[in-house]
Amino acid sequence: xxxxxxxxxxxxxxxxxxxxxxxxxxxxxxxxxxxxxxxxxxxxxxxxxxxxxxxxxxxxxxxxxxxxxxxxxxxxxxxxxxxxxxxxxxxxxxxxxxxxxxxxxxxxxxxxxxxxxxxxxxxxxxxxxxxxxxxxxxxxxxxxxxxxxxxxxxxxxxxxxxxxxxxxxx
Amino acid sequence: xxxxxxxxxxxxxxxxxxxxxxxxxxxxxxxxxxxxxxxxxxxxxxxxxxxxxxxxxxxxxxxxxxxxxxxxxxxxxxxxxxxxxxxxxxxxxxxxxxxxxxxxxxxxxxxxxxxxxxxxxxxxxxxxxxxxxxxxxxxxxxxxxxxxxxxxxxxxxxxxxxxxxxxxxxxxxxxxxxxxxxxxxxxxxxxxxxxxxxxxxxxxxxxxxxxxxxxxxxxxxxxxxxxxxxxxxxxxxxxxxxxxxxxxxxxxxxxxxxxxxxxxxxxxxxxxxxxxxxxxxxxxxxxxxxxxxxxxxxxxxxxxxxxxxxxxxxxxxxxxxxxxxxxxxxxxxxxxxxxxxxxxxxxxxxxxxxxxxxxxxxxxxxxxxxxxxxxxxxxxxxxxxxxxxxxxx
Numbered sequence: 001x002x003x004x005x006x007x008x009x010x011x012x013x014x015x016x017x018x019x020x021x022x023x024x025x026x027x028x029x030x031x032x033x034x035x036x037x038x039x040x041x042x043x044x045x046x047x048x049x050x051x052x053x054x055x056x057x058x059x060x061x062x063x064x065x066x067x068x069x070x071x072x073x074x075x076x077x078x079x080x081x082x083x084x085x086x087x088x089x090x091x092x093x094x095x096x097x098x099x100x101x102x103x104x105x106x107x108x109x110x111x112x113x114x115x116x117x118x119x120x121x122x123x124x125x126x127x128x129x130x131x132x133x134x135x136x137x138x139x140x141x142x143x144x145x146x147x148x149x150x151x152x153x154x155x156x157x158x159x160x161x162x163x164x165x166x167x168x169x170x
Numbered sequence: 171x172x173x174x175x176x177x178x179x180x181x182x183x184x185x186x187x188x189x190x191x192x193x194x195x196x197x198x199x200x201x202x203x204x205x206x207x208x209x210x211x212x213x214x215x216x217x218x219x220x221x222x223x224x225x226x227x228x229x230x231x232x233x234x235x236x237x238x239x240x241x242x243x244x245x246x247x248x249x250x251x252x253x254x255x256x257x258x259x260x261x262x263x264x265x266x267x268x269x270x271x272x273x274x275x276x277x278x279x280x281x282x283x284x285x286x287x288x289x290x291x292x293x294x295x296x297x298x299x300x301x302x303x304x305x306x307x308x309x310x311x312x313x314x315x316x317x318x319x320x321x322x323x324x325x326x327x328x329x330x331x332x333x334x335x336x337x338x339x340x341x342x343x344x345x346x347x348x349x350x351x352x353x354x355x356x357x358x359x360x361x362x363x364x365x366x367x368x369x370x371x372x373x374x375x376x377x378x379x380x381x382x383x384x385x386x387x388x389x390x391x392x393x394x395x396x397x398x399x400x401x402x403x404x405x406x407x408x409x410x411x412x413x414x415x416x417x418x419x420x421x422x423x424x425x426x427x428x429x430x431x432x433x434x435x436x437x438x439x440x441x442x443x444x445x446x447x448x449x450x451x452x453x454x455x456x457x458x459x460x461x462x463x464x465x466x467x468x469x470x471x472x473x474x475x476x477x478x479x480x481x482x483x484x485x486x487x488x489x490x491x492x493x494x495x496x497x498x499x500x501x502x503x504x505x506x507x508x509x510x511x512x513x514x515x516x517x518x519x520x521x522x523x524x525x526x527x528x529x530x531x532x533x534x535x536x537x538x539x540x541x542x543x544x545x546x547x548x549x550x551x552x553x554x555x556x557x558x559x560x561x562x563x
Contacts, residue, residue: 062340063276065389071335071342074240074274088521089471103389104432105471113303116201118288118296119235119245119265120333123201126521 046096049134051143053079065101067144069111070122075142083124084136084145092130092148100146202232202247205301205524205560213552214535215542217254220554227253231264231300241271241281249299255541256358257321264288264299265326280334288326290346290381291396292424292439295324301560305437305464305478306514307526308556311537312460312482313424313441320363322356323400327377343384350377355402362540363418369407376401376419394426394439416449435466441482457486472519478512482536504550508536524560529553 048064050056058075066072067081074080086093088105097105115121127133130149137145207227211220218225233247246266252259267285274281288296292313297303309316315324329350336343353374360370378399385392399421406414421444429436440461447454460482468474483489484506491503514528535548 058276062337066276066335066342069342071344072274072276072279073237073243073271076276078240080237080240094471098432104430106435106468107389107430110303113300114297116233117203117231117247117300117303119233119247119267120269120283120288120296122235122237122243 046092046099046146046148048096048100048144048146049137050145051137051139051141053141054144061100061102065103068101068124069108070115070124071111073122079142081122082140082143083122084127084133084140084143085124086129086133087126092146095148096146198234198236200232200234201563202230203300203302203560203562204228204230205558207301207307207526207556207558209554209556211552211554213549214538215254215546216539216554218542220254220542225254227251228259229253229299229301233264241274243269245269251299254539255544256539278334278336281332283331283333284329286326286328287331287348289324289348289350289379289398290331291324291379291398291422292441293383293392293394293426293428293437298325300562301526301558302524302562305466306476306512306516307528307558308512308530310439310462310464310478310480311508311510312462312480313439316537320359323359323374327351327374328353329377331379338384341385341388343382345383346379346381348379350374350379352376358541360404363402364404364406368409371405371407373403374400375403375417390430392426392428392430394424396422396424396426398422414449416447418445418447420445433468435468437464437466438462458482458484459486473515473517475515476513478510478514480510480512481508483507484536502535502548502550504533504548505535508532508534510537522562524558524562526558526560527556529555 048059050059054075055077063072068083068085070081070083072081085108088109094105097103097108101108112123116123125136127136127145130147133145134147137143205228208224209217209220209227210224213221215221216225217227229249229251231247231249233245235243235245238244244267247264248261249264250259250261251257263286265286265288267283267287269281269283271279271281273279290296294304294309295314298309298314298316301307315321327350329348331346331348333346334344336345355372355374357370360372361367363372364370376399378397380397381394383392383394400419402418402420404416404418406416408414423442424439426439427437438461440459442459443457445456445458447456460480462478462480464476464478466474466476484491485494488494489507491506494506495501495503510530510532512528512530514526517525519525530553532552532554534550535543535552538548538552
C-alpha cells in the first residue's frame with residue numbers, strides 16, 4: 001500500500017532563493033533597458049521609413065509584411081535588410097502594426113520568436129525611442145523602421161530616403 | 171525534487187556574464203531564455219515526485235547567429251531542460267546549421283539548410299522548448315507528445331532541408347522539405363516506445379519531413395499541413411538467444427489552423443498516425459490520433475488567459491482501451507487515452523519577463539511520463555497545477 005505524505009509547504013530557504021532570483025533578474029533587466037516605462041506618447045499617422053539605399057519601388061504593403069516579419073533577409077539588390085522596431089508594448093508599435101502592416105504585435109513577435117528559436121531567420125533590433133529609430137535608420141544601409149511623430153519633411157527626406165504612409169498603401 | 175541553491179547561483183552567474191560578449195563590437199548577438207517552473211499533482215507524478223513534494227523543472231536556451239554573407243546565415247542554439255526523471259537537464263545542441271538562400275526575392279525565396287536542423291511539425295515544434303514561444307507551460311500532448319518520451323525524435327535531427335517562401339494571392343506562405351540522416355535513438359525513446367525495461371536499440375532508418383504554412387485573409391487566418399515519415403528498426407534484448415527484432419513505419423499527418431483576432435486567438439491542431447509493424451514475418455497495422463482546441467483571450471498586450479481541451483488515443487479502433495485491457499492480465503485501459511482540460515494564464519509585464527500558470531484536469535494516463543511513475547499504480551483521474559517564471563535576453 002502506498003503511503004501518501006501531505007504536500008510539503010515552501011521552506012524558508014526555497015522561498016528566499018526564488019525571491020532572490022526574481023529581484024536579481026529584475027534589476028539586471030532594468031539595467032539593460034528591458035523595462036519600458038515611458039509615458040504614453042502622442043500617436044499620429046504611422047509611416048514606414050527606410051535608409052536612402054533602399055529602392056522605393058521595393059516598398060509596398062505586401063513586401064512590408066515580409067520585411068517586418070524578416071521573411072526577407074536581403075533587398076533585391078543584395079543589400080542586407082535591417083529592421084528597427086520599438087518595444088512590443090509601445091502603442092506606437094501597435095499603431096504601425098495595425099495601420100500599416102495590417103497585423104498585430106503578438107503575431108509579429110511570434111514570427112520573430114520562430115526565427116530566433118528555430119534559427120531560420122533574423123530578428124529586428126529594438127530601439128528605445130523614435131529619435132534613436134530615425135538615427136539608426138539614417139545610419140544603417142538597408143535599414144527600415146517607422147515613425148509616428150510629426151517630423152520636418154525636409155529633414156526626413158534627407159535622412160530617410162523612403163517614407164511609406166498608411167494612406168498611400170498598395 | 172530538492173531545490174539546489176548551487177544551480178540557482180550558477181544560473182545567476184551565467185546570466186550576469188552573458189551580456190559581456192555583446193559588448194564586443196564584432197561578437198555575434200546572443201539571445202536566449204530561461205525559465206523555472208514548479209508543479210503540484212494529485213493522483214500521479216509529473217516531472218518528478220510531484221505528488222508528494224511538488225517538483226521543480228527548468229529550461230535554459232541560448233543561441234547566436236551570424237550573417238556570413240548576405241545570403242548565408244549560420245546559427246546555433248544549445249538547450250538544457252530538467253523535468254523529472256526523463257529529462258535530467260543535460261546541455262544539448264538544439265540546432266547548428268548553415269542556411270543558404272539560393273533565390274532571394276522580396277516575394278519569394280528558395281534555400282537550403284544543412285546541419286542539425288529543427289524538424290518542422292505543427293505550428294510549435296520548432297520552438298517547443300522556450301516557454302515564450304509555445305502555447306502554454308505544457309505543449310498539447312495530443313500532437314506534440316510531451317511527456318511520452320518521444321521528444322528527442324521530434325525535436326531536431328542531423329540532416330538537410332529545402333525551403334521556400336512564396337505568395338499565394340498576395341498572402342505569404344512557406345514550405346519545407348526535410349531529410350534526416352540515419353541515427354540511433356536514445357534509451358529514453360526505446361523505453362517509451364517498447365514500454366519495457368529490456369535493453370532496446372532503435373535505429374531511425376528513415377525520417378522525412380514536409381510542411382506547408384499559409385496565411386489567409388490578410389493574416390487573419392493561418393493554416394498548416396505537416397507530414398512526417400518515420401521508419402524504425404527496433405531490437406529488444408529480452409534475454410533469449412536471439413533478440414526480438416521488428417521494424418516500424420509511421421506516417422504522421424498534422425492539420426493546423428489558427429484564427430487571429432485583435433484580442434482572441436483560436437488554435438486547433440489535429441494529428442493522425444498510420445503505423446505498420448512487422449516482426450518475425452508478421453505484419454500488423456494500427457492507427458491513432460489526437461487533437462486540441464485552444465482559445466486564448468488577450469484583454470491587454472501583457473495579459474492573456476486560455477482554455478484548452480486536448481485529447482489523444484492510442485488506437486482509433488479501441489478508443490476506450492477496453493479491447494486492449496481484455497487482451498492480457500494487468501493491462502489498464504486508462505493508459506490508452508488522455509482527456510486534458512486546461513485553464514491557463516500568461517502575464518508579460520515587459521518584453522523580457524513572463525509569468526505563467528495553468529491547471530489541468532486529466533482523465534486517462536496516456537500522456538504521463540513513464541519514467542516518473544515507475545512501479546506506481548496510476549490514477550485515471552489526476553490533476554496538475556503548474557507555475558513558471560520566464561526571462562528572455
